[in-house]
Amino acid sequence: MQVIIDGLGKRFNREWIFRNLTLELKAGNSYTFVGPNGSGKSTLLQVISGVMPLTEGKITYQLSNKIIDEDDWYRQIVLAAPYLELIEEFSLVELLNFHAGFKPFKAGIANQEILQRLELDASKSKAIKYFSSGMKQRLKLALAFYSDVPVVMLDEPTSNLDAKWSAWYREEVQRLAPSQLLLLCSNVPAEYDFCDKVINVGDYKPAQ
Numbered sequence: 001m002q003v004i005i006d007g008l009g010k011r012f013n014r015e016w017i018f019r020n021l022t023l024e025l026k027a028g029n030s031y032t033f034v035g036p037n038g039s040g041k042s043t044l045l046q047v048i049s050g051v052m053p054l055t056e057g058k059i060t061y062q063l064s065n066k067i068i069d070e071d072d073w074y075r076q077i078v079l080a081a082p083y084l085e086l087i088e089e090f091s092l093v094e095l096l097n098f099h100a101g102f103k104p105f106k107a108g109i110a111n112q113e114i115l116q117r118l119e120l121d122a123s124k125s126k127a128i129k130y131f132s133s134g135m136k137q138r139l140k141l142a143l144a145f146y147s148d149v150p151v152v153m154l155d156e157p158t159s160n161l162d163a164k165w166s167a168w169y170r171e172e173v174q175r176l177a178p179s180q181l182l183l184l185c186s187n188v189p190a191e192y193d194f195c196d197k198v199i200n201v202g203d204y205k206p207a208q
């Protein structure tokens with residue numbers, strides 16, 4: 001998988017958040033977008049994922065030299081972010097089944113394995129709306145880590161996680177397959193210090 005970003009720009013109203021951003025993101029590598037609060041990290045991730053429209057430039061997804069239609073990008077991606085909600089009415093098992101219906105888990109990873117890794121076996125029938133914020137975050141990360149998709153996107157991955165689960169994050173994120181592309185948004189070095197490339201989104205903010 002390769003994501004080619006060419007002259008990308010995003011503007012809200014009259015304010016350019018970033019402009020002239022050109023990058024090639026390649027599977028087997030990990031990239032982190034850093035920058036001060038409000039610099040545009042989450043906006044950039046959402047634009048690259050296709051959930052937010054770009055203002056100018058071009059993004060191309062290429063898998064085995066084949067260009068992927070923009071309508072199909074979502075099939076290639078799992079995005080875990082604080083602003084994306086889980087389906088609160090589902091129980092944990094229902095949510096895992098629902099998710100796997102669209103994006104199957106990696107070979108050898110069944111629901112039971114995920115429940116054990118998350119230490120949430122006892123909560124498997126509990127509705128997501130009754131989960132603590134840390135439990136929800138663990139679940140979002142698990143869906144990202146264990147889905148069989150080429151692109152994994154994580155925004156503020158350890159938000160709401162305690163020390164034990166932050167350590168779990170570090171282990172799992174570094175275990176992603178060489179065929180996967182990892183994109184992160186963070187300002188916390190412990191979340192991304194293993195990454196191959198760190199990109200400061202603030203460098204792409206034009207003078208207004």
Ligand SMILES: Nc1ncnc2c1ncn2[C@@H]1O[C@H](COP(=O)(O)OP(=O)(O)OP(=O)(O)O)[C@@H](O)[C@H]1O
Pocket residue numbers: 012013017035036037038039040041042043044
């Ligand atoms: N829908 C929107 N309409 C107008 N402005 C927006 C919208 N979404 C984001 N912005 C603005 O875009 C800028 C970048 O926001 P963004 O959330 O991408 O920053 P960030 O770097 O992820 O910040 P943080 O570190 O605080 O999470 C901010 O000035 C924000 O107010």
